[in-house]
Amino acid sequence: MFHIDQSLLLVIDVQEKLASIIHDRDETLRHIAALIKAAGFLKIPVLFTEQAPDKIGPTVELLTGLAGDAPVISKTAFSCYGSSEFNDVLKRFGRSQIIVCGIEAHVCVYQTVAGLLERGLAVEVVGDAISSRRKEHKEIALERMKQLGAGVTCAEMIVTELVGGADHPQFKNILSLIK
Numbered sequence: 001m002f003h004i005d006q007s008l009l010l011v012i013d014v015q016e017k018l019a020s021i022i023h024d025r026d027e028t029l030r031h032i033a034a035l036i037k038a039a040g041f042l043k044i045p046v047l048f049t050e051q052a053p054d055k056i057g058p059t060v061e062l063l064t065g066l067a068g069d070a071p072v073i074s075k076t077a078f079s080c081y082g083s084s085e086f087n088d089v090l091k092r093f094g095r096s097q098i099i100v101c102g103i104e105a106h107v108c109v110y111q112t113v114a115g116l117l118e119r120g121l122a123v124e125v126v127g128d129a130i131s132s133r134r135k136e137h138k139e140i141a142l143e144r145m146k147q148l149g150a151g152v153t154c155a156e157m158i159v160t161e162l163v164g165g166a167d168h169p170q171f172k173n174i175l176s177l178i179k
Contacts (some may be wrong), residue, residue, distance in 0.1 A: 008095035012102025031129035079111035101129035105141035
């Protein structure tokens with residue numbers, strides 16, 4: 001089970017140019033936004049990454065606007081671990097459970113998840129909050145990440161797992177996000 005005090009939400013490369021061409025764009029962005037809002041209610045740190053932002057553009061503004069002053073890490077390697085800044089920020093947060101969402105599932109998300117698992121972190125990939133340009137690429141990536149040992153969840157499942165029950169003080173706020 002994932003716990004609020006051990007979790008971090010990692011939002012990988014949800015940038016304007018790329019987000020405009022992914023499969024099931026609106027639904028994917030809706031789930032990512034819900035995760036970011038839930039993280040805010042639960043005081044879970046959020047970390048954004050951007051792949052070559054000078055070429056692909058910045059993170060979708062709607063999402064960064066929901067996360068306040070969450071760090072945004074620029075990178076050129078597909079895996080977030082290719083960035084020393086990512087390594088430093090992740091260590092600074094000191095969280096052992098990483099909730100992953102973003103794009104593209106079969107490239108940057110997959111390679112980052114592999115790196116997180118190699119370093120002994122617990123990983124939950126939010127299946128309805130990741131995507132690729134092609135649906136089958138997302139499906140292949142989810143299968144590979146499961147084979148590596150990542151958990152696969154959905155936005156509703158992970159946020160209800162985090163609050164644990166209807167008696168949590170933020171349950172009503174969380175419920176409004178997943179209805």
